[in-house]
Amino acid sequence: MTSPLTRDVVMETMKEFGIVEQVRANRFRITTTPDRLRDAVKTVQESLACERLVTISTADTRQMFELHYHFTGQHRTIVTVTIELPRETPELPTMSDMLLPAGIYERQIHDLFGIVFSGHPGLKKILLNEDWPDNEHPLRKDWKPDEKTFYGGTKQEGR
Amino acid sequence: MTGTTGSWSQRLANWARMKSPWITIFNSGGCNACDIEILACLIPRFDVERFGILAKGSPRHADILIVTGPATLKQASRLRRVWEQMPEPKYVIAIGACGAGGGVFHGLYHVSESVDSIIPVDVFVAGCPPRPDEVINAVVTCLGLLAEDIAHGGKEWRQKKAVEIPDTATTGEVRV
Amino acid sequence: MAEVVIPIGPQHPALKEPVNFRVIADGEKIIRLELNLSYTHRGIEKGAESRDFIRVLPLLERVCGICSHSHATAFAKGIEEIMQVKIPPRAQYIRTIIAELERMHSHLLWLGVAAHEIGFNTLFMWTWRDREAVQDTLEEMSGNRVHYNMNEVGGVRCDLSPSQVQTALARLPLLEERIHKYVAMLEEEETMLLRFRGIGNMTRHEALAYGAVGPTARASGVACDARHEDPYLVYAEVPWEVVTDTNGDVYGRTCVRIGELRESAKIVRYCLEHLPEGDIRVPAPKAAPTGEILSRYEAPRGELVHFIRTNGTDKAERLDIRTPTLANWTSVAMCLTGQNLADIPVIVAAIDPCLSCTSRITVLDNNDNTSGMITFDELRKRSRARWQEQERS
Numbered sequence: 038m039t040s041p042l043t044r045d046v047v048m049e050t051m052k053e054f055g056i057v058e059q060v061r062a063n064r065f066r067i068t069t070t071p072d073r074l075r076d077a078v079k080t081v082q083e084s085l086a087c088e089r090l091v092t093i094s095t096a097d098t099r100q101m102f103e104l105h106y107h108f109t110g111q112h113r114t115i116v117t118v119t120i121e122l123p124r125e126t127p128e129l130p131t132m133s134d135m136l137l138p139a140g141i142y143e144r145q146i147h148d149l150f151g152i153v154f155s156g157h158p159g160l161k162k163i164l165l166n167e168d169w170p171d172n173e174h175p176l177r178k179d180w181k182p183d184e185k186t187f188y189g190g191t192k193q194e195g196r
Numbered sequence: 197m198t199g200t201t202g203s204w205s206q207r208l209a210n211w212a213r214m215k216s217p218w219i220t221i222f223n224s225g226g227c228n229a230c231d232i233e234i235l236a237c238l239i240p241r242f243d244v245e246r247f248g249i250l251a252k253g254s255p256r257h258a259d260i261l262i263v264t265g266p267a268t269l270k271q272a273s274r275l276r277r278v279w280e281q282m283p284e285p286k287y288v289i290a291i292g293a294c295g296a297g298g299g300v301f302h303g304l305y306h307v308s309e310s311v312d313s314i315i316p317v318d319v320f321v322a323g324c325p326p327r328p329d330e331v332i333n334a335v336v337t338c339l340g341l342l343a344e345d346i347a348h349g350g351k352e353w354r355q356k357k358a359v360e361i362p363d364t365a366t367t368g369e370v371r372v
Numbered sequence: 373m374a375e376v377v378i379p380i381g382p383q384h385p386a387l388k389e390p391v392n393f394r395v396i397a398d399g400e401k402i403i404r405l406e407l408n409l410s411y412t413h414r415g416i417e418k419g420a421e422s423r424d425f426i427r428v429l430p431l432l433e434r435v436c437g438i439c440s441h442s443h444a445t446a447f448a449k450g451i452e453e454i455m456q457v458k459i460p461p462r463a464q465y466i467r468t469i470i471a472e473l474e475r476m477h478s479h480l481l482w483l484g485v486a487a488h489e490i491g492f493n494t495l496f497m498w499t500w501r502d503r504e505a506v507q508d509t510l511e512e513m514s515g516n517r518v519h520y521n522m523n524e525v526g527g528v529r530c531d532l533s534p535s536q537v538q539t540a541l542a543r544l545p546l547l548e549e550r551i552h553k554y555v556a557m558l559e560e561e562e563t564m565l566l567r568f569r570g571i572g573n574m575t576r577h578e579a580l581a582y583g584a585v586g587p588t589a590r591a592s593g594v595a596c597d598a599r600h601e602d603p604y605l606v607y608a609e610v611p612w613e614v615v616t617d618t619n620g621d622v623y624g625r626t627c628v629r630i631g632e633l634r635e636s637a638k639i640v641r642y643c644l645e646h647l648p649e650g651d652i653r654v655p656a657p658k659a660a661p662t663g664e665i666l667s668r669y670e671a672p673r674g675e676l677v678h679f680i681r682t683n684g685t686d687k688a689e690r691l692d693i694r695t696p697t698l699a700n701w702t703s704v705a706m707c708l709t710g711q712n713l714a715d716i717p718v719i720v721a722a723i724d725p726c727l728s729c730t731s732r733i734t735v736l737d738n739n740d741n742t743s744g745m746i747t748f749d750e751l752r753k754r755s756r757a758r759w760q761e762q763e764r765s
Binding site for chain 1: 268270272276305308
């Protein structure tokens with residue numbers, strides 16, 4: 038195990054991409070813009086020795102969608118790259134060519150939030166059943182199930 | 197137990213069903229705890245195979261369908277199809293709180309109302325998850341139901357008949 | 373292109389949760405894998421947004437029936453950190469004891485299932501019988517064999533009496549002796565050596581690139597363990613070691629899990645013998661201040677991550693769960709390429725999937741243009757036939 042990353046090292050490496058904060062003793066967050074995401078991730082992987090992607094988390098703040106890419110490595114520090122997407126047109130080029138595990142996370146996020154990852158090799162439904170209507174994304178804050186829509190299950194009444 | 201009516205082969209089939217019911221287990225999208233408890237029935241501590249209870253893969257060979265989990269919307273149509281494939285007489289046991297009405301998952305967007313709204317259930321087992329002893333008890337209860345149904349010649353005697361309510365508009369009476 | 377559809381409906385209970393993945397094969401060799409997880413999707417993340425911190429814990433426990441304590445503890449410790457509530461040492465020790473007992477029961481369960489996949493039913497019966505000792509201990513401590521519900525935000529729900537501690541300590545020697553026997557089996561037992569060695573290989577570089585976690589990654593030499601990287605509960609105080617292996621195949625994963633069984637027994641013994649006196653809970657505020665946390669926990673299958681955001685109310689604003697099996701699926705997909713169809717059950721079982729393959733596997737054959745149906749029983753027969761072939765040669 039190598040020693041944990043210090044605040045100065047992370048600030049120095051990542052300050053060109055956006056705001057760098059230390060949210061916890063062993064966790065740093067860099068907020069950047071969608072078009073700089075690929076470069077930021079590349080720098081995190083190469084210059085900060087982050088070997089693996091932990092996960093991609095999402096949140097809906099009612100004004101924007103947030104995507105958080107968490108990385109870690111032998112230094113046992115988590116480096117998070119955060120971007121925000123507008124709610125009306127949430128689109129982002131896929132990261133699955135650079136980060137292999139991202140493929141499955143992006144499919145999930147697409148099902149639940151409706152964020153479109155352009156260039157993804159197979160953005161099919163992974164979580165919701167095949168009868169689920171295409172433009173309903175359950176984890177959005179403004180989504181409520183509509184009584185008249187058929188969301189799946191059996192169409193038969195009674196037995 | 198085998199009944200005195202019916203042909204010789206029917207009595208033999210009834211005896212075989214009572215002595216060795218074959219079950220099939222269907223997980224309709226639960227957390228798996230109930231499935232593990234059912235699997236635990238097979239191990240040396242509880243050992244149901246000595247009673248002749250065999251877990252078969254295909255629903256076409258089974259007498260009893262054991263359903264675990266709340267029926268998710270994806271599994272609901274498959275559950276219905278599996279139930280339709282079973283030959284009569286068939287019985288359904290819904291395991292756990294999920295089987296009864298969704299359990300902790302009641303009201304979530306990808307879960308249907310209950311297993312009972314998709315297929316008719318004969319035995320509900322309470323618990324989250326129920327112990328293997330309780331699952332074995334449920335199978336034995338099912339066998340009791342099977343014995344009664346054989347004696348009555350089928351399941352119809354257990355169905356509730358619809359109650360006739362007189363139409364007050366035509367008679368002009370108002371019942372209080 | 374032939375489409376060979378393998379519908380795996382309800383069948384022998386060794387397979388637990390339903391999942392669907394499509395295997396694109398070239399004759400017997402697999403080329404690609406596609407995945408569908410909707411069979412068990414219940415909408416828990418949305419449900420967690422409308423339940424307060426007391427009601428959400430039973431819901432989170434039931435995300436998975438085997439690693440239920442993992443989800444509840446990951447969430448509870450995340451919320452406690454946002455609230456800046458420090459739980460008493462006795463509660464930390466009790467949570468650790470339950471966590472390690474859960475790891476033991478999960479690994480014994482896995483060992484039985486993996487043995488069943490290769491046709492070694494005797495080991496299945498043995499490990500599950502030993503598992504009953506762990507289940508009895510958990511039942512005495514918490515009241516239930518599964519879904520212990522020991523956690524509260526602020527501590528644990530019920531205490532361990534001295535007689536419970538003594539009974540648990542009295543069961544440990546039997547478990548340790550059985551684990552010792554499994555370690556010996558791993559070195560000598562022909563069945564396991566033949567069917568597990570050389571299957572599902574993954575190098576260290578691949579494990580990191582595909583994002584594998586848990587025993588799957590540790591078997592390829594990646595020493596990542598959330599208990600070591602981000603110590604929580606009492607893992608910084610208790611003497612224990614991260615178990616790794618360099619084999620990188622299913623045999624390596626088996627070695628790692630059996631090694632972890634030994635370590636867990638050690639941790640449970642230490643915690644029971646050094647259980648500190650004191651309270652088991654502190655009063656926690658009803659609502660959590662606005663904050664965000666990434667709570668990591670080492671579940672039996674790997675690193676479990678809860679991303680929690682709170683907004684000053686008594687409910688979580690957003691809970692994003694990344695289960696270890698999801699992180700491992702990509703590595704399974706990659707591991708399976710180039711392997712034989714008959715090895716699917718063993719390789720998939722080797723990552724110890726919490727969503728197992730009870731459901732459909734669609735096999736698309738690149739060469740022929742025919743389509744047919746095989747049942748999973750047939751697939752398993754092929755797997756066993758291959759073992760018998762190897763035995764004879």
